[in-house]
Amino acid sequence: MNAVSMSYDLSTNYFEIFALPRSYSVDRAMLDERYRKLQQTVHPDRFATATDQERRISMQQTALINEAYETLKDPVLRGRYLLELDGHVFEDNRSMTGDPAFLMEQIELREALAEVRGGPSPLEALGRQLELITSRFSALDDELSSWFGQPDRSFPDVAVGIIHKMQFYRRLEQEALELEFDLEDQTGLV
Amino acid sequence: MALLQISEPGQSTAPHEHRLAAGIDLGTTNSLVATVRSGQADTLPDASGRHLLPSVVHYRSGEDPRVGEEAWSGASGDPMNTIISVKRLMGRGVADVTAKDAHLPYEFLQGKPGMPLLRTAGGDVSPVEISAEILRTLKARAEESLGGELEGVVVTVPAYFDEAQRQATKDAGRLAGLNVMRLLNEPTAAAVAYGLDHAAEGVVAIYDLGGGTFDISILRLNKGVFEVMATGGDSALGGDDMDRVIAAWIREQAGIGEDVDPMLMRRLLHDARAAKETLTDQDEVSLRVSLTGAEEWTGTLTRERFDQLIGSLVEKTLSPCRRALRDAGLRSRDVSEIVMVGGSTRVPLVREQVSRFFGRELLVDIDPDKVVAIGAAIQADILAGNRSDDEMLLLDVIPLSLGLETMGGLVEKIIPRNTTIPVARAQEFTTFKDGQTAMSLHVVQGERDRVSDCRSLARFELQGIPPMTAGAARIRVSFQVDADGLLNVEAQEQVSGVQSSIEVKPSYGLTDPEIEAMLKDSMDHAQDDMNARRLREHQVEADRVLEALSSALAEDGDRLLTDEERAVVDEAARVLAQTRQGSDYRAIKRAQEQVEQASADFVARRMDASIRKAMAGHRIEDFE
Numbered sequence: 001m002n003a004v005s006m007s008y009d010l011s012t013n014y015f016e017i018f019a020l021p022r023s024y025s026v027d028r029a030m031l032d033e034r035y036r037k038l039q040q041t042v043h044p045d046r047f048a049t050a051t052d053q054e055r056r057i058s059m060q061q062t063a064l065i066n067e068a069y070e071t072l073k074d075p076v077l078r079g080r081y082l083l084e085l086d087g088h089v090f091e092d093n094r095s096m097t098g099d100p101a102f103l104m105e106q107i108e109l110r111e112a113l114a115e116v117r118g119g120p121s122p123l124e125a126l127g128r129q130l131e132l133i134t135s136r137f138s139a140l141d142d143e144l145s146s147w148f149g150q151p152d153r154s155f156p157d158v159a160v161g162i163i164h165k166m167q168f169y170r171r172l173e174q175e176a177l178e179l180e181f182d183l184e185d186q187t188g189l190v
Numbered sequence: 191m192a193l194l195q196i197s198e199p200g201q202s203t204a205p206h207e208h209r210l211a212a213g214i215d216l217g218t219t220n221s222l223v224a225t226v227r228s229g230q231a232d233t234l235p236d237a238s239g240r241h242l243l244p245s246v247v248h249y250r251s252g253e254d255p256r257v258g259e260e261a262w263s264g265a266s267g268d269p270m271n272t273i274i275s276v277k278r279l280m281g282r283g284v285a286d287v288t289a290k291d292a293h294l295p296y297e298f299l300q301g302k303p304g305m306p307l308l309r310t311a312g313g314d315v316s317p318v319e320i321s322a323e324i325l326r327t328l329k330a331r332a333e334e335s336l337g338g339e340l341e342g343v344v345v346t347v348p349a350y351f352d353e354a355q356r357q358a359t360k361d362a363g364r365l366a367g368l369n370v371m372r373l374l375n376e377p378t379a380a381a382v383a384y385g386l387d388h389a390a391e392g393v394v395a396i397y398d399l400g401g402g403t404f405d406i407s408i409l410r411l412n413k414g415v416f417e418v419m420a421t422g423g424d425s426a427l428g429g430d431d432m433d434r435v436i437a438a439w440i441r442e443q444a445g446i447g448e449d450v451d452p453m454l455m456r457r458l459l460h461d462a463r464a465a466k467e468t469l470t471d472q473d474e475v476s477l478r479v480s481l482t483g484a485e486e487w488t489g490t491l492t493r494e495r496f497d498q499l500i501g502s503l504v505e506k507t508l509s510p511c512r513r514a515l516r517d518a519g520l521r522s523r524d525v526s527e528i529v530m531v532g533g534s535t536r537v538p539l540v541r542e543q544v545s546r547f548f549g550r551e552l553l554v555d556i557d558p559d560k561v562v563a564i565g566a567a568i569q570a571d572i573l574a575g576n577r578s579d580d581e582m583l584l585l586d587v588i589p590l591s592l593g594l595e596t597m598g599g600l601v602e603k604i605i606p607r608n609t610t611i612p613v614a615r616a617q618e619f620t621t622f623k624d625g626q627t628a629m630s631l632h633v634v635q636g637e638r639d640r641v642s643d644c645r646s647l648a649r650f651e652l653q654g655i656p657p658m659t660a661g662a663a664r665i666r667v668s669f670q671v672d673a674d675g676l677l678n679v680e681a682q683e684q685v686s687g688v689q690s691s692i693e694v695k696p697s698y699g700l701t702d703p704e705i706e707a708m709l710k711d712s713m714d715h716a717q718d719d720m721n722a723r724r725l726r727e728h729q730v731e732a733d734r735v736l737e738a739l740s741s742a743l744a745e746d747g748d749r750l751l752t753d754e755e756r757a758v759v760d761e762a763a764r765v766l767a768q769t770r771q772g773s774d775y776r777a778i779k780r781a782q783e784q785v786e787q788a789s790a791d792f793v794a795r796r797m798d799a800s801i802r803k804a805m806a807g808h809r810i811e812d813f814e
Contacts, residue, residue, distance in 0.1 A: 018805075019805045034805065036412065036413070036415045036417075036583075037804050037805070038801065038804055038805070039415070039583055039585060040415070040581060040583050040804070041800050041801055041803075041804040042797065042800070042801060043583055043585075043673075044612060044672070044673040045372070045569075045572065045573060045583060045584065045673065048342070048371050048372065048573035048574070048575070049209070049342070049371075049573070049574060049575050049734070050738055051731075051734060051735045051738050051739075051786070052786075053786045053789075053790065053793055054738070054793055054797075057793060057794060057797055058797070059612045059670075059672055059673065060614070061797060061801070062612050062673075063612045063613050063614040063670070064614075066609075066610050066611075066612070066613055067613070067614070067615075069610075070609075070610075177516060181512065181513065181516055184512060185509050185512060
C-alpha cells in the first residue's frame with residue numbers, strides 16, 4: 001500500500017478507529033453506533049460522483065473500517081487481535097495444548113453430536129447441546145476477559161489456550177447449527 | 191444514437207445542479223426504469239402509457255432488433271429469433287445453460303472461453319448484447335421523458351447473483367452507453383422503497399420471487415442505515431418455472447408427446463402464464479389449445495391442481511429463507527416485517543406459505559413489480575448527489591463465499607458469504623516444490639468444499655518467483671470486493687516483490703477490448719467517433735476533477751495546505767484547465783494524473799479530517 005491508502009493512520013489500531021479504549025470488553029452498542037457513523041462518512045456511496053482517486057481512497061477506508069468492525073465484534077478475533085497488538089504472534093495450529101480434561105470433553109461432545117440424528121427427539125437434544133456450548137463459550141469469554149484485565153500480560157500462553165478452546169466451541173457450534181438446519185429443513189420447521 | 195452521457199464543453203455541472211439519474215430494474219420477464227422528480231420516485235411509462243417493458247428482444251435480418259411489447263408479438267411466430275428471459279443466461283457458460291435450460295428453443299454457438307452466443311436472423315449475439323438492447327430502450331425512454339441525457343444509473347441485480355452474473359450486467363450497461371454508478375441488489379432496493387415509505391426500524395425480511403430468480407434478504411434498519419445481515423436465494427428459480435410445469439401438465443393432458451416443436455411450446459408457455467395469472471383471483475381457469483389441423487384440446491385447471499403442480503417450487507424457496515435467518519443469527523419471530531417483491535408473489539400459494547413460514551402477515555401494499563425500480567431510482571438520486579442532506583446508507587454483503595483452489599481440488603475460503611462490502615482480505619500461500627518459479631491461482635465462488643462444486647471465476651498465474659526451497663516463498667493473495675460486489679485479485683511474492691493482478695472476469699465475461707470493439711461496431715464512422723468519444727470522456731472527467739478540487743480547496747484549502755503545497759496544486763489544476771480546452775485526449779489524461787498526484791495528500795487529509803469530525807467528542811482520554 002502506498003502513503004495515500006494508509007493515510008488514516010489510526011489503522012494501526014482498530015480500537016482507535018472507533019475511539020474505544022483498547023480493552024477486551026467492548027461496548028457493543030457504542031461500537032455499532034460509531035460504525036454506522038463512520039460508514040456514513042466514508043462509504044463509496046458518498047463518493048459516487050467524486051474523482052477516481054477519492055473513490056479509491058473511500059473504498060480502502062471503508063474496507064478497513066469493515067475489517068475493524070468484524071474484528072472487534074467477535075470475541076475470538078478480538079482476543080487474537082489484542083494479543084497481536086501486545087506483540088505476540090498467534091499460531092493457528094489446531095492441535096490442542098495438553099489439557100486432558102478438555103480433550104476428553106471434546107471427544108464426548110463430538111460423540112453426543114454424532115448421535116443426535118439417530119436419537120428419539122433430535123431437535124430437543126440438539127437444543128440442549130447448543131445451550132451447553134453457549135455456556136461453555138461464555139465461561140471462556142469471562143476467563144479471557146479477566147486475563148486481559150491483569151497488569152502483566154507478558155506470558156500469553158494462558159490466553160492462547162483459552163482462545164484455542166473458544167475456537168473449538170465455535171467450530172462445534174457451527175456443526176451443531178448446520179445439523180439443526182438440516183433437521184429443520186427436513187421437517188419443515190422454522 | 192449517442193452512446194455515452196456527454197456534456198458539452200464548458201457546460202460542466204455545477205455542484206448543486208440536479209443531475210439526471212435513473213434506476214433500472216432489468217428483470218427476467220419485465221424491465222422498468224424509474225426516476226425521482228420533485229422528491230417523488232416513480233416508474234416511467236412508454237408513449238402508450240405502459241410501465242413494464244417485457245424483457246424480450248426480437249432479432250430480424252437486416253433490421254434493428256425490436257424490444258418489448260413489439261418483440262413479444264413476434265414471439266410465437268418466430269421463437270428462434272425472439273429471445274426471452276435472457277437474464278437466465280447472463281454470466282453463464284454454454285455448458286451451464288444447455289444443461290439447466292434444455293427446453294430453450296435457441297440455437298447456441300460455442301463462443302470463446304465458454305461464453306454462449308445465440309444464432310439469430312440478426313447475427314450471432316451474446317446475452318450481454320441482448321440485455322444491452324433492453325437497457326438502450328429504457329435509456330431512450332428515460333431521456334425522452336426527462337428531456338436530457340442520463341448522467342448515471344443504478345441497475346439492480348438479484349442479491350444471489352454471483353460475480354460473473356454481476357460483471358455481465360455491468361458490461362451490458364456499458365454497452366448500452368450507460369454510466370452505471372452502482373449495481374444494487376434487488377431486495378435491498380425494495381427495502382429502500384419500502385423503508386423510506388414506512389420510516390421503518392427493526393429487522394425486515396425481503397422475499398423476492400421474480401420471473402427467473404429468487405432472493406431472500408434479511409436487513410436491519412436503523413436510523414437510515416440499511417444493513418444487510420444475510421442474503422440467500424436461487425438465481426434460477428422463478429415464475430418461469432411455474433409456467434413450465436403448467437405447460438408440461440397441459441401437454442400431458444392434451445396428449446402431446448414430449449417432443450414439442452418450438453412454436454407450440456411457446457404457445458403453451460404463453461397459455462400457461464395466462465392461466466397462472468388468472469388463478470391469482472379465480473378458483474379455476476378454462477384452457478383451449480389448438481393442435482395440428484382443426485384439432486383442439488379444452489380443459490380446466492383448478493387452483494387446487496395448480497397448487498399441487500407448483501408446491502415443490504414454492505417449497506424450494508423456504509430453505510434459503512431458513513438459511514438466511516440462520517446466517518443472520520435470528521429466528522423467524524425476530525423479523526418484524528416481511529416485504530413481498532416480484533410478480534410471482536401474487537400467486538396465492540406463495541403468500542400463504544411465506545406467511546405461514548414467518549408466522550405473520552405480509553406487506554404487499556407497494557406494487558411488487560415496481561418496488562425494485564423505485565428503490566433503485568432513490569439510490570441513483572442519492573448517488574448522483576441530488577440529496578446531500580440525506581442520511582440514508584446501504585450496507586450490502588456478498589452472497590457467496592470467495593476462495594482459492596488449494597491442493598487436492600479443495601477450496602480455501604478467503605471471504606465468507608454475507609461479509610459486508612467493500613471488503614479487502616489477504617492470505618499467504620507458499621510454494622510446495624523446490625525451485626518453483628510460478629504459481630497458478632484459481633479463483634472460485636461458492637459454499638462447497640470441493641472446487642468442482644463451486645463456480646470457477648478466473649485463473650491466473652504469478653510468474654517470476656525467484657527459485658527457493660519449497661515453503662520458503664511467501665505469496666500474499668489479496669481479494670478486494672468493491673461496493674458493486676465485483677472482485678479484484680492480486681498476488682505478490684513477499685520476498686522478491688514479484689506481482690500479478692487480475693480484474694476477475696474472463697471465465698464467462700467480456701474483456702475490455704471486446705466491449706470497446708462492440709461499441710465501435712455499433713457506430714457508423716468508427717474511428718473518428720471513437721476518438722471524439724474518448725476526447726469528450728476525458729474532458730468530462732477533467733471537468734469533474736477540477737470541479738471537485740475547486741470546491742474542496744474552497745472548503746479546506748487554507749486549513750489543510752501550506753502556501754507552498756497550495757501553489758503546487760493550483761499550478762497542476764491550471765495546466766489541466768488549459769489542456770482540457772485542447773483536443774489531445776492523451777495530454778488531458780496526463781494533466782489529470784498530474785493533478786491527482788499533486789493533490790493526493792490533500793485528498794487524504796480531507797478524508798482523515800472528515801473521519802475525525804465524525805468521531806469528534808468520542809475520544810477516550812485514557813487509553814489505559
